[in-house]
Amino acid sequence: MHGTAALLAGTPPQLLPARELMAFSLATHILLVPFGVALPFITLLMHLRGLRRQDATAMLLARRWSAVMAVQFAIGVVTGTVLSLEFGLLWPGMLGRWGDVFGLGFGVEAWAFFLEAVLIAIYLYGWRRLKPWTHFWLGVPLPLTALMGAFGIVAANSWMNTPQGFTLDAEGNPVGVSVRQAVFTPMFGPEYWHFAAAMFLTAAYVTAGVYAVGLLRGRHDRYHLLGFTVPFTVAAILTPIQFVLGDSIARSVFHKQPIKFAATELVWDTDTHVPEYIYGRLNEDGTISGGLKIPQLDSILAGFKPSTQVTGLSSVAADDRPTALQATIAHWAFDTMAVIGSLLILLALWYGWIRLRHLDLPRSRWFLRCAAVAGAACLLTVECGWITTEVGRQPWIVYNNMRVADAVTGTRAGSLWAMLGIVIVVYAAVIAGFLTVLLKMRTRWRATDLDTAGPAGAAPEADTPYGPRGDRLPATVDGGRDRTPGGGARWPR
Amino acid sequence: MAEVIAWVLVLAVAAYACAGGTDYGAGFWDLLAGGARRGERPRWLIDHAMAPVWEVNNVWLVFVLVVMWTGFPTMFQAVFTAMWLPLALAAVGLVLRGAGFALRKPTRRLARRRIYGATFAVASLVTPFFLGAVLGGIASGRVAVGTPATADAWANPTSVLAGLLAIAATAFLGAVFLCSDARRFGADDLVGYFRLRALCALGAVVVLALIGLPVTHDDARYVWDGLTGGAGLALILLAAAAGAATAVLLLRRAHRWSRWTASAAVALTVVAWGFAQRPYLLPTTLTVADAAGDGDTLTWLLIVTLVAVLLVGPALVLLFWLDTHGELEPLTDADTGTTGHAKGDDLP
Numbered sequence: 001m002h003g004t005a006a007l008l009a010g011t012p013p014q015l016l017p018a019r020e021l022m023a024f025s026l027a028t029h030i031l032l033v034p035f036g037v038a039l040p041f042i043t044l045l046m047h048l049r050g051l052r053r054q055d056a057t058a059m060l061l062a063r064r065w066s067a068v069m070a071v072q073f074a075i076g077v078v079t080g081t082v083l084s085l086e087f088g089l090l091w092p093g094m095l096g097r098w099g100d101v102f103g104l105g106f107g108v109e110a111w112a113f114f115l116e117a118v119l120i121a122i123y124l125y126g127w128r129r130l131k132p133w134t135h136f137w138l139g140v141p142l143p144l145t146a147l148m149g150a151f152g153i154v155a156a157n158s159w160m161n162t163p164q165g166f167t168l169d170a171e172g173n174p175v176g177v178s179v180r181q182a183v184f185t186p187m188f189g190p191e192y193w194h195f196a197a198a199m200f201l202t203a204a205y206v207t208a209g210v211y212a213v214g215l216l217r218g219r220h221d222r223y224h225l226l227g228f229t230v231p232f233t234v235a236a237i238l239t240p241i242q243f244v245l246g247d248s249i250a251r252s253v254f255h256k257q258p259i260k261f262a263a264t265e266l267v268w269d270t271d272t273h274v275p276e277y278i279y280g281r282l283n284e285d286g287t288i289s290g291g292l293k294i295p296q297l298d299s300i301l302a303g304f305k306p307s308t309q310v311t312g313l314s315s316v317a318a319d320d321r322p323t324a325l326q327a328t329i330a331h332w333a334f335d336t337m338a339v340i341g342s343l344l345i346l347l348a349l350w351y352g353w354i355r356l357r358h359l360d361l362p363r364s365r366w367f368l369r370c371a372a373v374a375g376a377a378c379l380l381t382v383e384c385g386w387i388t389t390e391v392g393r394q395p396w397i398v399y400n401n402m403r404v405a406d407a408v409t410g411t412r413a414g415s416l417w418a419m420l421g422i423v424i425v426v427y428a429a430v431i432a433g434f435l436t437v438l439l440k441m442r443t444r445w446r447a448t449d450l451d452t453a454g455p456a457g458a459a460p461e462a463d464t465p466y467g468p469r470g471d472r473l474p475a476t477v478d479g480g481r482d483r484t485p486g487g488g489a490r491w492p493r
Numbered sequence: 494m495a496e497v498i499a500w501v502l503v504l505a506v507a508a509y510a511c512a513g514g515t516d517y518g519a520g521f522w523d524l525l526a527g528g529a530r531r532g533e534r535p536r537w538l539i540d541h542a543m544a545p546v547w548e549v550n551n552v553w554l555v556f557v558l559v560v561m562w563t564g565f566p567t568m569f570q571a572v573f574t575a576m577w578l579p580l581a582l583a584a585v586g587l588v589l590r591g592a593g594f595a596l597r598k599p600t601r602r603l604a605r606r607r608i609y610g611a612t613f614a615v616a617s618l619v620t621p622f623f624l625g626a627v628l629g630g631i632a633s634g635r636v637a638v639g640t641p642a643t644a645d646a647w648a649n650p651t652s653v654l655a656g657l658l659a660i661a662a663t664a665f666l667g668a669v670f671l672c673s674d675a676r677r678f679g680a681d682d683l684v685g686y687f688r689l690r691a692l693c694a695l696g697a698v699v700v701l702a703l704i705g706l707p708v709t710h711d712d713a714r715y716v717w718d719g720l721t722g723g724a725g726l727a728l729i730l731l732a733a734a735a736g737a738a739t740a741v742l743l744l745r746r747a748h749r750w751s752r753w754t755a756s757a758a759v760a761l762t763v764v765a766w767g768f769a770q771r772p773y774l775l776p777t778t779l780t781v782a783d784a785a786g787d788g789d790t791l792t793w794l795l796i797v798t799l800v801a802v803l804l805v806g807p808a809l810v811l812l813f814w815l816d817t818h819g820e821l822e823p824l825t826d827a828d829t830g831t832t833g834h835a836k837g838d839d840l841p
Contacts, residue, residue: 099786
C-alpha cells in the first residue's frame with residue numbers, strides 16, 4: 001500500500017472527510033430515488049386497474065401505496081436538497097469552474113422536480129375530493145416528470161465522466177460552451193437508460209417483495225397476490241431489458257473511459273486475450289490475488305472476440321488512475337451488480353415459466369423466498385452501480401480535466417469530520433423514524449385486515465367530520481376482499 | 494443576458510422568501526403553540542394547511558442554487574466558501590425540519606409526535622436565521638471571490654439583523670396564511686389567534702427595520718444607499734405600503750386579500766434589495782457581468798426557465814386553487830382501511 005500512502009500524502013487533509021460526507025449523503029439519498037422515480041408509476045398502474053375493473057382491492061392497494069409515497073417523497077426531498085447544498089459546501093472548486101458548462105442539467109432537474117412535487121401533492125391529496133378519473137389523469141404525468149428529472153441529473157453525471165462542449169483558454173478556464181454537446185455527452189445515453197431502468201426495476205422488486213413476505217407468512221389472499229403480481233410483472237419485464245442495457249453501458253465505458261473500464265475489470269497491462277476476473281483483489285504491483293479467472297472472457301465481452309485489445313491501468317501515470325484499492329472497490333461493486341443482475345434474470349424467467357404454465361404461485365415457496373430478497377438485492381445493485389461509476393472515475397471529478405483534490409473546499413478537515421458525524425447521526429435518526437413510521441402503518445393496516453370483514457362498515461372518521469371538508473366519505477372503501485384461507489386465492493388476471 | 498439571469502435569481506429568491514417563508518413561519522408558530530393540550534388545535538391547523546404544499550415551497554431553494562451555480566459559478570463558489578458554516582447549519586436544519594414534519598403526521602404516539610414536532614419547529618427557527626445571515630453577509634460586502642470562511646462573514650451586525658428579520662418576516666407570513674387557512678377550515682377561534690400573531694410579527698418586522706437603519710448605515714453602506722434612494726427606495730415604500738395594507742386588512746378582518754399583500758411586502762423587499770445591489774452580485778467587488786457564466790449557457794438557462802414557467806406555472810396555479818378550494822385532503826385511515834380513531838385526522 002506504499003503507493004496509496006504516497007498519493008494520500010499529496011492530497012489535502014480535508015479531501016477524505018469531504019468524500020466520505022458526499023458518499024454518505026448520496027448513498028442514503030440514492031436508496032430513496034427508485035421510489036421517488038418509479039413508485040408513482042407502479043401506484044398508477046394499480047390505480048388504473050382499480051378504476052377499470054371496479055376493483056376495490058386494487059384501489060385499496062393504490063391508496064395505501066400513496067400513503068407510503070407521501071412520507072417517502074418528503075424524506076427524498078430533504079435528502080436531495082441537502083445534496084445541492086453539499087455541491088457548494090464540499091466541491092466549490094468544481095461548481096466555480098465548471099458550473100456554467102454542466103450546471104444546466106440541474107436546471108432541467110430542478111424544474112422537473114418542481115413539477116413532480118406539485119403533481120404529487122395533487123395526487124396524494126386528491127383521493128378524497130377529486131373525481132376518480134380526473135384524479136387519475138392528474139397523476140399520469142408523474143412518471144414523465146420523474147424521467148425528466150433523472151435526465152437532468154444523469155446529464156450532469158455523464159458530463160463528469162465524459163466532459164465535452166467547451167474549449168480551454170490560456171489559463172485553463174472553459175470558454176465557448178456548447179450546451180447541446182455538454183448535455184448529450186457520449187456516456188449520457190447508456191447511463192440514462194441504465195439508470196432509468198434500474199429505478200423502475202428496483203422500486204418494483206422492493207414493492208413486490210413486501211407482499212412476497214406476506215404470502216410466505218401464509219396470507220394467501222387476493223390483496224397480497226395482487227400487491228405482489230402487479231409490481232413483480234413490471235420488474236420481470238424490465239429485468240432482461242436492464243441486462244442488455246447494463247451490458248451495453250459496460251461496453252460504452254470500455255470505449256469512452258478505458259481507464260475506468262480497466263479498473264472495474266482489474267486489467268493492469270494493455271493486452272489482447274485479457275482474462276476476466278470474478279472478484280479478486282488488485283495489488284500495488286499489478287498482480288491479482290484471489291478471484292475466479294476466466295481466460296479470454298474480458299476481451300470477448302469488450303469486443304466480441306479474444307483478440308480485442310483492452311487498455312490497462314498501467315498505461316497512464318499512477319496519479320492519473322484509480323489506486324489499487326479504488327480499482328478493487330470498483331471491481332467488487334461491478335461484479336456484485338453483474339452477479340445479482342444475472343440472478344434476477346433467472347428469477348424473471350422462473351416467473352415467466354410460472355405464469356405461462358398457469359402454475360399456482362403461492363405453492364412455490366422457494367420462488368417467493370427469492371422474490372422477497374430480490375428487492376433488497378436490487379437496492380444493493382443501485383449502490384454498486386453508483387460506486388462503480390464514481391470510484392472508477394477517480395482521481396478525477398471531471399474526467400481528465402479536474403482532480404477531486406482540486407475541487408475540494410478549503411474548510412478544515414476537523415469541521416468536515418464534525419459535519420460528517422452530525423449528518424450520520426441525523427440521517428440515521430431520519431431513516432429510523434421513516435422505517436418506524438412505515439412499520440407502524442403496516443401494523444395498523446394488518447390489524448384492520450384481520451378485523452372482521454375489513455374496514456367497510458367502520459368509516460371511523462364519520463363521527464367527527466370537520467366542517468364542509470370531511471362530510472363526504474370516499475366513494476369506495478374496501479369491500480371486495482376475498483379472504484379464502486389456505487391458498488385458494490386465484491391469480492389476478 | 495447576464496442582467497436578465499440575475500433578475501431571474503432575484504425573483505427566485507423572492508419566491509422562496511414568500512413560499513418557503515410561509516412554511517418556516519408555520520414552524521415558528523408551531524414552536525410557540527404551547528403544551529400538547531393547549532397547542533393541539535393550532536398544530537392541527539399547521540399540519541393540515543402545510544402538508545399539501547410544503548415540498549413545493551422548498552423546491553424554490555434548489556432552483557435558487559441551480560441558477561447560482563449555472564449562471565454565476567464564481568459567485569456561487571465565493572459564497573459557499575466564505576459562508577461555509579451558516580450554510581452547513583442551514584442544510585442540517587432543512588433535513589431536520591422536513592423529516593420532523595413528514596414523520597410527525599403519520600405518527601400516533603404522543604411522545605414521538607413531541608420529538609418530531611420539536612425538531613421541526615426548532616429547525617424552522619434556525620434555518621431562516623442562517624439563510625438570512627448569509628444574505629446579510631453578502632449585502633454588507635463581506636464576501637468577495639477568494640474570501641476564506643470566517644466567523645465575521647456571518648456573525649456581524651448586518652447578518653444578525655438580517656437573520657432576525659428573516660425570522661420575523663417568516664413568522665409574519667406564516668401567521669397571515671394560517672389566519673386565512675383557519676377561516677377556510679372553519680376554525681373561527683384560530684382566525685383571531687393567528688390574526689393577533691400576524692400583527693405582532695409585523696410589529697417585530699417594523700421594529701427590526703427601524704433598528705436596522707442606523708446599524709447598517711456604516712456596515713452595509715452600498716446597499717443602504719441603494720435602499721434609501723432611487724428605485725430601491727420606491728420599492729421599499731411599496732413594500733411598506735403592502736405591509737400596512739396587510740395590517741389594515743387584518744384589523745378589519747378582511748382575510749381575502751391579506752395573504753397577497755403580505756407576500757407582496759416580502760417579495761418587494763427582496764426585489765428592492767436586488768435593485769440596491771446593482772450592478773453588483775457581491776457588493777462591491779463582483780459585478781453581474783464579471784460573474785456571469787458562458788453566454789450560450791445563460792441563453793439556455795433562460796430558455797429552460799421560460800419553458801418551465803409555462804409548464805410549472807399552470808400546475809402551481811392548479812395546486813393552490815385546489816388547495817384553497819378545499820379539494821385537497823390527506824388520506825384518512827378510513828381510506829387506507831384502518832379502523833380505530835386516528836389522532837390527527839380531525840380538528841381536536
